[in-house]
Amino acid sequence: MSEIKVVRIHAGEREERTTTTGTKAWELFAEDTEVIAARVGADLKDLSYELQDGDQVAGVAIDSQDGLDILRHSAAHVMAQAVQELFPDAKLGIGPPIENGFYYDFDVETPFVPEDLEKIETRMRKIIKEGQRFSRRVTTDADAIDELQDEPYKLELIGLKGSGNSEDAAEGASVEVGAGELTIYDNVRRNGDVAWSDLCRGPHLPTTKRIPAFKLMRSAAAYWRGDEKNKQLQRIYGTAWPSKEELEAHLFRIEEAERRDHRKLGRELDLFSFPDEIGSGLPVFHPKGGVIKRAMEDYVRQRHIEEGFEYVGTPHIAKEGLFYTSGHLPYYGEGMFPALDVDGMDYRLKAMNCPMHNLIYRSRQRSYRELPLRLFEFGHVYRHEKSGVIHGLTRVRGFAQDDSHSYVTKEQAPAEIKHLLDFCLGLFRDFGLDDFYLELSTRDDSKPDKFIGSDEDWAIATKVLEDVCVDSGLELVPDPGGAAYYGPKVSVQARDAIGRTWQMSTIQYDFNQPSAERFNLEYVAPDGSRQQPVMIHSAKFGSIERFIGVLVEHYAGAFPPWLAPVQVQGIPIAERHADYLYDVARRMKVAGLRVEVDDSDDRMQKKIRNAQLQKVPFMIIAGDDDVAAGAVSFRYRDGRQDNGVPIEEAIERVIAAVATREQV
Structure with missing residues (x-):
């Protein structure tokens, strides 16, 4: 054996160590009982990973976000093993970790029932108790195809990997096949027998015994790869946590969330409904719900006026060409309803208000003395959401936005963004929400066709937003690839009474719509030249309907007196x-x-x-x-x-x- 040098990173401290070839990652963290995997450079690895000369290795604790994902993905494997032991004809789909849990999709002849989930849980406990080892094995496409010839969905994923489309195959598909070499994980019993195998990129826990607490939650139908043209599979959802106490706390939060469900409370308190005769995602407000909605509108209208905004109004439909000019049809067309034929011309229901506000700005010559020019309206917009994502008031197809647009010089942009952020935070505090963090959504440079504008413009806009966020003192979380096609955005994420996070206000820096290629917006500068303004989008409530849904759940229907329908x-x-x-x-x-x-x-x-x-x-x-x-x-x-x-x-x-x- 020859000597190698590695860097162990623990609690932020870097320690250089000399070891020998063949050393496993777990040997660096043998005393750290909470470590269940390793981060080597930028990559997550199993603790059985064999160290290489020059590796920089950090332990991944089970209660970290990476650790939770690994725990839950490992639990998904155990669940799939249990299903195939109990239902040998079940075919495997995918099984990724998700927020607070995991799922696995199965092709079975008969849908699962609650009694089946009880049996699967019992078998999972047996597998966990056995302490089966997760063992990684590198294979080739040809060998994997031969080994998995009875698993048609796994074969499809291998084929998609070969075509370079594995990342788009389905939510979680990259967990199965990843990039580069193809790997299979075997669940190995203590006597060396392979109990079960699955195509997977990993990493996983060292053994099944490292799953401390889990529960299967429910089953549901799900289309393969999320495409309704594909076969409908059976999806089992579960959750897993680092301790039984954390599992119990999570289950309590779920019970509390069900008690606070705004759809249930909306019926009980006679606030709103969703008549089938009108259509999915199109709510109606009853008199008591109308009181809440009007109180919110009156409040936010007055607040906008106090903050220097001018109230405007725009129609619900417009000629299709307007949305080509703005870029929404080329870049957001799937979110808009199909065209309407009006006098032989194509019109569209608006999915946003900004194109019409741009026309108000452009209606006459503007001077630098007018800037910032702030326009605001309750604009009712319509978005063609897929039926599977519609959820009460929190995801609808028709809703009112407290939509505003600030037209500023580039020099004014940082101060205006700070002004808008302070406005948003003050508004939430008035509504009883006071626990926030910020999320900065930026461009995905690997997908240039999804964004418009120069690299320089994106860099400037992103830096302005980031600086304002940092100066706010609030926690800032990156959201790579989450930007709108026309510019980066910051969103306020608010935690409700039971700790759930909701995206609320958004503030977006837009250098594209004002450009000469789009709306050609200008103002006359002090030197008499014509300059392009920056456009800053902001929505305080976001959607009034959605915010009402959030408030119903935050207050469990017990609104403060100023909002209560009956005081x-x-x-x-x-x-x-x-x-x-x-x-x-x-x-x-x-x-x-x-x-x-x-x-x-x-x-x-x-x-x-x-x-x-x-x-x-x-x-x-x-x-x-x-x-x-x-x-x-x-x-x-x-x-x-x-x-x-x-x-x-x-x-x-x-x-x-x-x-x-x-x-x-």
Whole structure:
């Protein structure tokens, strides 16, 4: 054996070590029980990787993002092994890790039922207990084809790899075949027998015993490679975590998310619905939901005016040529609805408002003195989302954007982006969201056909956005390849009451649409020359519909008083007290409050229960003593109650809670 030198990286410290050929990565991290894989340079490797001279090696802990992905991908392999042991005719699709879990697709004659998942879980526990070793084996296309001749979907992936299209084969296909050499992973028992094998690029855990906690969640139909023209397979979803405690916490979050599901609460609170007669992804708001929507619109309209924006309005459709000029049809055409024939000409439902705002800007000559020029509208737009991704209010086909566009000089761009970011963060805080991070979406240089503009323009725009994000002090997460075709963007990612992340506002730097090749937007500079402005897109709510869906789940339907559809519920103890409460309600309505009186035949306790189920922030209850004293019993949503509160004081309490946007 000859000596080699490697660099071990641990806790940020670099340590040069001398070892010998044949040394495995696990030997560098034998004392680190949480390390389950290694990062060698930029590549993830199994701990069985044989070190090479000059390698720089860092341990991958099981609770890191890479470690979680490896854990979950390994659990997917164990699940697939269990399925094929229980259902020998099952054919394998793909099995990648996903956020918070994993899945594997199978071609089976009969769809899986819950009892099947219980059997699969039991078999997985047996496999895990056996401590089978994940063993990597390099093979050739020809040998893999021979070995996997009974697995048609794996053969297809090998063929796609050979054609250079493996990355586009399906979500997770690269997990199976990757690039370069082809590898198979064997699950090896302690006696050396191969229990099961799968085409995979890896890496994996050292053994199945390193899977501490898992659970199968559900099964669903899924088209092979995500194409509805292909055969429908059965997909089993699971989750895996570094400890049983983390698994239990995740399952609790799922239960809580189901309790907060805005689609369920929307029905229970009579806020909105999705009539089949109108079409998928096209919601309607009921009166109570309309109150929330109007309160949000009134708020954000006033905030835009305070921040220097001017309100404009544009139509829902336009000639098709407008969207060729903007670049949306060539680069975003799949997201737009098909053309409409109007007087023999092709028109399109708009999927965005910016092309029409550009025409407003271009309607007359502009001076540098007018910049920044800020235009804003509630523009209703339509996007041809695939039916499989539509989800309540959070993914729809028709929605209103609080859409704005700032036209600035290049020198003004950094200050305007900071202004917009501060605006967005202040808005979210008013709505009770105060835990954020930022995501910077940039161009994918490997796909130049998906983006327009020069390298220099992209570099400048990206640097401006990045500098503003860094200066904000918020966590900044890169999103390579996520930019719009016309420029990079920053999005505000907000965490809700149960820790889930939602993409909210977006701010996009656009140097392309104002260009001479597009809309030829100009302003007269101080020296009399004509210059091209920079256009900055921003949407604060993004989609008002989506933001309402997020808020319903964030508050579990218990909106703060300023947003609540009904702010006060009047509850008479007996029928004779109803007129008294109607009079109080009239005084509250004069003060701008939203009040209802329950004069039904239900008993008082039932009326209180109904108000609680409708998540009304305040109740005013009146009996004989209250009528005599000109007072009410003032009850809060959480069950607290103050008796004998004078009417004027009760009204002032609600007015104050609404005015301060109190989170009752």
